[in-house]
Amino acid sequence: IHKNRNDALHPLWQSPLSVPGGTRQSPIDIQWRDSIFDPYLRPLKISYDPDTCLHIWNNGYSFLVEFEDSADKSIIMGGPLENQYRLKQFHFHWGAINEWGSEHTIDSRVYPAELHLVHWNAVKYESFEDAVMEGNGLAVIGVFLKLGAYHDGLQKLVDALPAVKHKDEIVEFDSFDPSCLLPSCPDYWTYAGSLTTPPLTESVTWIIKKKAIEVDEDQLEAFRMLLFTSPGEEEKRMVDNFRPLQPLMNRTVRSSFQ
Numbered sequence: 001i002h003k004n005r006n007d008a009l010h011p012l013w014q015s016p017l018s019v020p021g022g023t024r025q026s027p028i029d030i031q032w033r034d035s036i037f038d039p040y041l042r043p044l045k046i047s048y049d050p051d052t053c054l055h056i057w058n059n060g061y062s063f064l065v066e067f068e069d070s071a072d073k074s075i076i077m078g079g080p081l082e083n084q085y086r087l088k089q090f091h092f093h094w095g096a097i098n099e100w101g102s103e104h105t106i107d108s109r110v111y112p113a114e115l116h117l118v119h120w121n122a123v124k125y126e127s128f129e130d131a132v133m134e135g136n137g138l139a140v141i142g143v144f145l146k147l148g149a150y151h152d153g154l155q156k157l158v159d160a161l162p163a164v165k166h167k168d169e170i171v172e173f174d175s176f177d178p179s180c181l182l183p184s185c186p187d188y189w190t191y192a193g194s195l196t197t198p199p200l201t202e203s204v205t206w207i208i209k210k211k212a213i214e215v216d217e218d219q220l221e222a223f224r225m226l227l228f229t230s231p232g233e234e235e236k237r238m239v240d241n242f243r244p245l246q247p248l249m250n251r252t253v254r255s256s257f258q
C-alpha cells in the first residue's frame with residue numbers, strides 16, 4: 001500500500017526528516033525473513049503499577065499518558081535489556097484513514113496505528129533527560145493497532161480524549177494499567193534505533209510486538225478528532241503523526257521467536 005502522503009512537507013517534521021550522520025534511525029520496515037532468531041533473548045518482564053498514572057496531555061504531536069517515574073514502580077526488564085527501565089509515558093501514531101498510520105511496517109505492511117510505551121534506564125542514568133542522550137538510555141515497546149473488535153481497555157483512554165482536544169490541554173488520568181494494551185503473545189522483534197520525534201536521538205532499544213491488538217473504527221476515529229492546534233487557532237486535525245521509514249543501514253533485527 002502506497003503511503004501517498006507528502007513526507008517532505010510533513011507538518012510534524014519541518015525539521016530535517018533525517019538526522020545528518022544518523023546510522024540507527026527509526027522507524028524501519030522489518031523484513032520478517034531477514035530477522036535473526038536469537039535464542040539468548042529472554043522473555044520480556046513487564047510490571048506496571050496503575051497508581052503511577054498521572055495525566056493525559058496533548059503535546060501537539062500526539063496525546064501522551066504520563067507516569068510518575070521517581071521510583072521503580074512501573075518497569076520492564078529482560079528481553080534484550082541489560083538493565084531495568086522505568087515507564088515514562090505512552091502515546092500513539094495514526095493515520096487520517098485506516099490504510100496507513102503506523103511508524104514501523106512488517107514486510108511493508110502498514111497498520112492504522114502504533115502504540116509506543118517509552119521507558120528509560122534508571123539503573124544507569126539519573127533522569128529521562130540524561131538517558132535520552134545515551135545509546136542504551138531508552139527502551140520503547142511498539143504495539144500495532146489493527147481494525148477489528150472493540151478494545152475494552154482502550155475505551156477509558158478514548159473517553160478522556162475530548163478533554164485534550166487541543167494542543168497543551170492536559171487532564172488528570174488515574175489508575176490505568178497500560179499492560180491491558182499489550183497482546184498476550186510474547187513474541188517480538190528488537191533492534192537498535194532512535195526516537196521518531198524530535199530530538200530523534202539514537203538512544204532507543206526498540207521492542208516491536210509481533211501480534212497487533214484489535215480496536216474498532218469508532219475508537220480509531222476518536223484519535224482523529226484530536227487537534228494539532230491550540231484553542232483559537234485555525235483547526236488542524238491531529239492525523240498522520242508518523243515519521244517516514246528510515247534506512248536500515250548496518251543493522252540486524254533479532255526475533256524472540258522462530
Ligand SMILES: O=S(=O)(O)/C=C/c1cc(Br)ccc1O
Binds near residue numbers: 128140199200
Ligand atoms: O515516538 S517515540 O520515538 O517513542 C518518541 C518518544 C519521546 C518521548 C519523550 Br518522553 C520525549 C521525546 C520523545 O521523542
Ligand SMILES: [Zn+2]
Binds near residue numbers: 091092093116196
Ligand atoms: Zn512514538
